[in-house]
Amino acid sequence: MSLTIVVCGSLVPDPLQSLIPMPTPDGFGLKNEMMLPHVLDPWAAHALYEAANLAKKVNGKVYLVSLGLKAKLQQSMMTIAQKVPFELVAVDASHSGFSDSSAVADALAAAINSIAGLDKSSLLIFGGWESASRAAGTTMQIVGEKLGIVDQFQGVDEILLNSDGSFQVLERVEGGTHQVSVCSGPPAVLGWATGNLPEPPNNPQVGMLNMRIVMPAIQQAKPATIKDQALTFHNVEVPAQRRQTKIVKDTPVPEIAREIVEWLRL
Amino acid sequence: MEMLSTLPSDDIRAIMWRYSDRFDLQMLVHSVRAVARGPVAQAVANGARNSHDWTEEKANLLNAFDTSGITSLFMEPEQGGYIAGPKNLALAIAAFELSWVDGGSATGSLAGNLALEPIHERGTPEQKQYYMCGAVPPQPGENRKILRGAFGLTEPLPFVGVETGLLGGKVRVAAWNEGEEPLLQVDKRGRFITNMDFANFVCAAVESDDDRIKGTCMIIVEEDDPGLFDRGAPTLKLVHQLSSTRDPIISQQVPAHRIIGGYTIQDGIIVPNYNHSEIIEAVFKRTRVTVGLMTAAKLLSAVEPIIRYQRGRFRGGNLEPGSPRYELGIQQKDDALHRTVTIWAMGEAAASFGFEGARLFDELAPLEDEKFKIFNEQGIRGGRAEFKALKAKEKKAIEYIQLKAKDQTQTARYAELESDPLVKYVAIDSLANVLCPAIKLWNTGQGATIMREAVSLMGGYGITEDCPGFLGQKWMDAQLEATYEGPEAVQRRQLTITLITPVFQACFQTWIDTLKSIAQSRPETGAEALATAMELWRYTLNYLQTRKDTHGVKLWGSARQGVTFPMADAFSWLAASYHQILDVVELALNGPNNPAVVEGLDSTIAFFSDLCMIQVARAVGEAGRVCTELFYGYEVDGHDDTEFIEFKTKADRLTAGAGHARDRAGVALTRVMIPEALDYPQ
Numbered sequence A: 001m002s003l004t005i006v007v008c009g010s011l012v013p014d015p016l017q018s019l020i021p022m023p024t025p026d027g028f029g030l031k032n033e034m035m036l037p038h039v040l041d042p043w044a045a046h047a048l049y050e051a052a053n054l055a056k057k058v059n060g061k062v063y064l065v066s067l068g069l070k071a072k073l074q075q076s077m078m079t080i081a082q083k084v085p086f087e088l089v090a091v092d093a094s095h096s097g098f099s100d101s102s103a104v105a106d107a108l109a110a111a112i113n114s115i116a117g118l119d120k121s122s123l124l125i126f127g128g129w130e131s132a133s134r135a136a137g138t139t140m141q142i143v144g145e146k147l148g149i150v151d152q153f154q155g156v157d158e159i160l161l162n163s164d165g166s167f168q169v170l171e172r173v174e175g176g177t178h179q180v181s182v183c184s185g186p187p188a189v190l191g192w193a194t195g196n197l198p199e200p201p202n203n204p205q206v207g208m209l210n211m212r213i214v215m216p217a218i219q220q221a222k223p224a225t226i227k228d229q230a231l232t233f234h235n236v237e238v239p240a241q242r243r244q245t246k247i248v249k250d251t252p253v254p255e256i257a258r259e260i261v262e263w264l265r266l
Numbered sequence B: 001m002e003m004l005s006t007l008p009s010d011d012i013r014a015i016m017w018r019y020s021d022r023f024d025l026q027m028l029v030h031s032v033r034a035v036a037r038g039p040v041a042q043a044v045a046n047g048a049r050n051s052h053d054w055t056e057e058k059a060n061l062l063n064a065f066d067t068s069g070i071t072s073l074f075m076e077p078e079q080g081g082y083i084a085g086p087k088n089l090a091l092a093i094a095a096f097e098l099s100w101v102d103g104g105s106a107t108g109s110l111a112g113n114l115a116l117e118p119i120h121e122r123g124t125p126e127q128k129q130y131y132m133c134g135a136v137p138p139q140p141g142e143n144r145k146i147l148r149g150a151f152g153l154t155e156p157l158p159f160v161g162v163e164t165g166l167l168g169g170k171v172r173v174a175a176w177n178e179g180e181e182p183l184l185q186v187d188k189r190g191r192f193i194t195n196m197d198f199a200n201f202v203c204a205a206v207e208s209d210d211d212r213i214k215g216t217c218m219i220i221v222e223e224d225d226p227g228l229f230d231r232g233a234p235t236l237k238l239v240h241q242l243s244s245t246r247d248p249i250i251s252q253q254v255p256a257h258r259i260i261g262g263y264t265i266q267d268g269i270i271v272p273n274y275n276h277s278e279i280i281e282a283v284f285k286r287t288r289v290t291v292g293l294m295t296a297a298k299l300l301s302a303v304e305p306i307i308r309y310q311r312g313r314f315r316g317g318n319l320e321p322g323s324p325r326y327e328l329g330i331q332q333k334d335d336a337l338h339r340t341v342t343i344w345a346m347g348e349a350a351a352s353f354g355f356e357g358a359r360l361f362d363e364l365a366p367l368e369d370e371k372f373k374i375f376n377e378q379g380i381r382g383g384r385a386e387f388k389a390l391k392a393k394e395k396k397a398i399e400y401i402q403l404k405a406k407d408q409t410q411t412a413r414y415a416e417l418e419s420d421p422l423v424k425y426v427a428i429d430s431l432a433n434v435l436c437p438a439i440k441l442w443n444t445g446q447g448a449t450i451m452r453e454a455v456s457l458m459g460g461y462g463i464t465e466d467c468p469g470f471l472g473q474k475w476m477d478a479q480l481e482a483t484y485e486g487p488e489a490v491q492r493r494q495l496t497i498t499l500i501t502p503v504f505q506a507c508f509q510t511w512i513d514t515l516k517s518i519a520q521s522r523p524e525t526g527a528e529a530l531a532t533a534m535e536l537w538r539y540t541l542n543y544l545q546t547r548k549d550t551h552g553v554k555l556w557g558s559a560r561q562g563v564t565f566p567m568a569d570a571f572s573w574l575a576a577s578y579h580q581i582l583d584v585v586e587l588a589l590n591g592p593n594n595p596a597v598v599e600g601l602d603s604t605i606a607f608f609s610d611l612c613m614i615q616v617a618r619a620v621g622e623a624g625r626v627c628t629e630l631f632y633g634y635e636v637d638g639h640d641d642t643e644f645i646e647f648k649t650k651a652d653r654l655t656a657g658a659g660h661a662r663d664r665a666g667v668a669l670t671r672v673m674i675p676e677a678l679d680y681p682q
């Protein structure tokens, strides 16, 4: 069975940075957002690694559809492109945790539709079930709907292909358990949780190969506007005391748990 | 006024250090960084440095290097590498990123390349093919052992050290049957040889102990060659413990084709095509720049942990958020800020200086190949003949340098000079012969000194293993960087010779002109003060070169290290500062074209300009002190010092405003946004 897997993944500021919401002339944003290093959204990154792993097994093909500012996309590709083989489809649009997921999904669906020769009968759409920038958990569902793909799974941790073309999916449900579903075959949308794969090491050889397509794709990225005029944020704030980064060595797990509980009680 | 908002991004660095148009190098930054801030940092945090032994944890780093492409970086694509063409800049970036976390890890990776360098530079085609391809990690499905090498030059006392001519290692003919290849007996004891725990081949420098072999050579011995391949005792080093160092004892028999660069047989005598000096000169010529960048990385890596420590110093007690003491901590005190700024400014200068050196050697490499080809065709061989052939191109090289600096690259004359590879070679080589030792000397020596300041700023924490950013370890590590691949004396000695060549002096004049022109548009960088200090230095140099001391002994010469060495130091301060300014000008020129850096660019440039000014003031001071000591130091009766005083006073006066620059930069440090935590363990 041959598969085409389209992974939707956008960029988010590196979570290690201080992320301070503030009003900008263009609505809400993060302090110094353009200057902060960006990474592929961690949820989407898991989806990408799973996609590459699956594609390798079935000799399939992976597209990464990414929406972001060209310059930021280019910057982040220096890392992402070294992880796994894929073909980039870039959409040039300013986007952040304050963009509306429906507008983003529109742009992503349009970009997916523009991929030449895409056969929906062997198509899996992957993405993060939520994102590190907004975590609304709605983008992938809307992308699926726009593409007319109704088999959707969210919080996915595993996909297993069966020889008859069907596949089994593990979705996260309450209490650390999974729901097991069997889907008769593509097309389907899978919004990934963390999956099971570690982050692949950087492989410059893969990077050099990817880059041959990545760079032109960025240059030719079609501009899109995803700003929803009707959407305004009146106020945004990080809950006080919410973030306290502390680095300590060799602390036993029960001790860490105790500290977290104590901190939550504050 | 808008202030520096964030620490400089990778995009800004790519512009300043001139690889924004090379995605291969930008990718390299990330692949090496992931290893450095991942397994390397983890190993350091786990205490892997606390052992002289080659532990499993250290050995695992080799795997990390292999899988991330660090090992194969040195090789050409056809040999299994992935970057085509000269790789000095690429190797420099790799060393910089590794050393940002741990110098020993950088040394471990570089030493493998150092072992391959003699082969790469002077090896026969067969040697290159075998060793370069063999050093690429086996690909899935390939069944072979990776070749890992060591560079064996230094010997136990009283032999090779700074003086590389005092060879104790010997080579003799073990057997030589009529019509067959000679078998050679190699006896070499090494001292402080990196990679010796796992190297399966060693490039050893040896001298003939046999009438049937001429002179010296470098020769390859392999682990499995018959005889003794004793890895020797581990070096009990205080630094760079993630690299392996031992004192090997080698007594083996190898076929004569292991002589690096091959040999001929003349009148029944084996004549190596290259003696060991020719080879090590070619090797060290480039590898020393990389070492300079290792120390530069340390200085820049210290900034973030210091700021974080200073800001958070008093948090956690009864202090309320919002109070100055809570928010700024030690940053309330301007001495702490100013010293941090000094470290940052030195780091900028060292990085700019080092990366320029690396780029220059990339430019030189193809010209050197051309030179070889031409000399081969013309039958020019041997030091003196080559020297003569190149000397004949000097005048044209000077003209070429001048036209290029005056932006007359469109002229027919320039095109004519440009089309002569030997002219270009002489022009660039003269500069490279200055930059390489100056970078190694200044970055590592002054870097080690300034790392001590960084440690100081962290208080007691600084001198513990737990210090964020491993600053204490980096301080000590910097001292090794100042020592291996030739201690400071070696670099100063080389500068004594290369600084005074007419070709370099022509180049130096263009530096002064460039600075004067920058001073018109960017006076805030201190460019004019620096230009004047350069004039002072040159005036002093001319004076010293033409005068005798009161005892009638010439002041300039290889026997007057007391004069020549400080002048080399003074020069290096000026040169580092110069390249720092050039990179800020580059950022101002090309930053606006990159949308990823446009936001906040002006304030970044303003901050970097302040760092330039601070560094210029320091360089003017250091160079001025040296010039004064030497200009007056050997005169008893007094001499005409009108011009000297003019230059000196002018340079000093032109540093006006440096204090304000320092204050501004200090305030910027109190506002700049830093990440919530360091991106590597501690």
Ligand SMILES: Cc1cc2nc3c(=O)[nH]c(=O)nc-3n(C[C@H](O)[C@H](O)[C@H](O)COP(=O)(O)OP(=O)(O)OC[C@H]3O[C@@H](n4cnc5c(N)ncnc54)[C@H](O)[C@@H]3O)c2cc1C
Binding pocket: B111, B150, B151, B152, B153, B154, B160, B161, B162, B163, B191, B192, B193, B194, B195, B235, B237, B240, B245, B480, B483, B484, B485, B486, B487, B488, B489, B561
């Ligand atoms: C951890 C480590 C790893 C190393 N790795 C390698 C390796 O892989 N391969 C290898 O071949 N070597 C290696 N070395 C050796 C290193 O390159 C030498 O230690 C270095 O070149 C200096 O030689 P030396 O120690 O014998 O110093 P010496 O020659 O004894 O010099 C000591 C000092 O004396 C003074 N001095 C000596 N000669 C002069 C002079 N002519 N003019 C003025 N001053 C002078 C200088 O101040 C100099 O610093 C390594 C060393 C260490 C510590």
